[in-house]
Amino acid sequence: MKKILLTISFLAAIGWAGAQDNIYPAPAQANPIYIIGGTVHVGNGTVLEKAIVQIENGKIVRVGKDIPVPKTANVQVVNADGQHVYPGLILASTDLGLREISGSVRGTNDYRELGDLNPNVRAIAAYNTESEFINPLRTYGILLANVIPQGSLVMGTSSVVQLDAYNFEDAAYLADNGMHISLPSFIQRRGRRGGFGGPSAGNSNPAEAAQERINVIKKYFNDARSYFTETVHPNGKNLKLEAARPLFDKKQxxxxHANEVKQMLVAIDFVKQYGxxxxxxxxTESWQIADLLKANNIAVILNNTHNLPTMEDDDVDQPYKTPAVLQKAGVLFALNDNHVNSRYKNLPFNAGTAAAYGLSREEALSAITLNAAKILGVQDKTGSIEAGKDANIVISKGDILDMDGNVVTDAFIQGRKIVLESKQEQLADKYKHKYNVK
Known part of the structure; x- marks a missing residue:
């Protein structure tokens, strides 16, 4: 009986995890595209009214008002009059494509490895382009994502993917852009959400337990640095130590991953000790040391703006105000949504909330476009609507940061006009047809 139930669960998982069979990745751009008449939000704070965006061979050629539009048969004109044109939104830290059905069907999840030290794990190798959650994100304007591994201590490397691909090789936008580590909590406390956690097993002092775990990470980096100074390796190549080479070479x-001030002070120590x-x-607590983060050139990805404060004596709206504090201090930051229930669709609305609590609309937009691109190392290719960059562009009927205004009518990834449809929409249309609902 157990075998039958397991088989049924596995088959159900396969059916759930399959992408829409009749929605395919768009082919490469064949003809010139001109987006005309829209309000272009460049992504760097500039707004151009009634502007034109010229796209050829997947790249943005020109952006401005006085661009002639050829009247030839092969030219595709997209009329965005009365609409808003944005850079494609970027999800800066996510397990998209790695986690499908949380908890209940383990076979659909591949986001975490066993053990504390997994620096050679590559998230891109497990990325599933067939995930059910990819297409719905595109309808909200999210076109790129930084897919990260999870685990304890040294987790592995992340990769930036574009969300219209047949397989992970096609999806890779920038592979292995960074290594991820998770720092243990130094304190045991209970706040509005129950606190950050307690001491590690075997040690009743959370600060000492945390330091022991951090020493494991430092030993790994010290071993890697010593390994790189050796010209001969009698035991052959050590994949775990080799994985840190791009860090020391400034290629990653x-x-x-840290929320507490004490954890972030350890991160600053990594800058000073290893460069x-x-x-x-x-x-979460980055607002308390914003000037220190700026002084050490440390960027921040704020995971969830829509959240409760950490401690009972924090301002109730502190999570909403933190982006403005970082902006004022000059800290490079991006906004993110890693909430497993909303499945990351609130990214633009997190930015909208930040705009209501101190950021300008264009600063909030930059936090999910150009700022995110800078942090992830893809600012030369995307993040803003500028000549020479990939044509990752979204057209919305209204303000994309507003729940009412976020109605995406067109989206382009590298100049390819993608299908803005998902299985959820197909099912809705199916039953509208059945019951003759218009």
Whole structure:
């Protein structure tokens, strides 16, 4: 009986995890495209009214008002009059394509490895382009994502993917852009959400237990640095130590998952001790040390703006105000949505909330476009609507940061006009047809 139930669960998982069979990745751009008449939000704070965006061979050629539009048969004109044109939104830290049915069907999840030290794990190798959650995100304007591994201590490397691909090779936008580590909590406390956690097993002092775990991470980096100074390796290549080479060569960033001030001070120590380019992921208490983060050139990815404060004596709206504090201090930051229930669709609305609590609309937009691109290392290719960059563009009927205005009518990834449809919409249409609902 158990075998039958397991088989049924597995088959159900396969059916659930399959992508829409009649929605295919768009072919490469064949003809010139001109988006005309829309309000273009460049992504760097500039707004152009009644502007034209010229796209050829997947790239943005020109952006402006006085661009002639050829009247030839092969030219595709997209009329965006009265609408808003944005850079494609970027999900800066996510398990999209790695986690499908949380908890109940383990076979659909491949986001975490066993053990504390997994620096050679590559998230891109497990990325599933058939995930049910990809297409719905595109209808909200999210066109790129940084897919990360999870685990304890050293988790592995993340990769930036574009959300219209047949397989992970096609999806890879920038592979292995950074290594991720997760820092243990230094304190045991209970706040509005129950606190950050308690001490590690075997040690009743949470600070000492945390330091022991951090020493494991430091030993790994010290061993890697010593390994790189050796010209001969009698035991052959050590894949775990080799994985840290791009960090020391400044070809990768170190993404430190941390929320507490004490954890972020450890991240600063990594900058001073190893010279790493560090990004804080989470950053709940980053507002308390914004000037220190700026002084050490540390960027921040704020995971959830829609959240309760950490402690009872924090302002009730502190999570909403934190982006404005970082902006004022000059800290490079991106907004994110890693909430497993909403499945990351609230990304633009997190930015909208931040705009209501101190950011301008264009600053909030930059936090999910150009800022995110800078942090992830893809600013030369995307994040803003500028000549020479990939044509990752979204057209919305209204303000994309507003729940009412976010009605995406067109989206382009590298100049390819993608299908804005999902299985959820297909099912809705199916039963509208059945019951003759218009």
């Amino acid at each position: 960033k170190l993404f430190v 790493f380019d560090v990004v804080i992921v989470g950053g």
